[in-house]
């Protein structure tokens with residue numbers, strides 16, 4: 001199976017242009033855990049979102065198409081292969097994405 005790879009500049013996950021064409025400046029990109037669930041930093045994590053992973057292993061979720069990139073791979077290699085895909089149309093991750101945008105409204109971080 002061919003691995004899809006997103007365009008990225010300078011080993012920086014915030015510069016990813018997803019395979020679907022989405023960027024931080026379009027629909028945004030969301031920090032997620034190893035299951036693709038958006039992460040909420042801090043101690044107060046609402047139901048539906050994931051807490052910051054203990055191992056610090058972060059992923060970047062494209063909320064447009066559900067492709068997920070592994071941050072450590074991007075930072076080490078400067079390439080952004082798709083790690084896995086999640087369902088962003090329905091289900092718990094779709095709900096979590098809505099929640100994420102509600103919480104981050106007014107913030108400029110992804």
Ligand SMILES: [Zn+2]
Nearest residue numbers: 018020062065
């Ligand atoms: Zn995408």
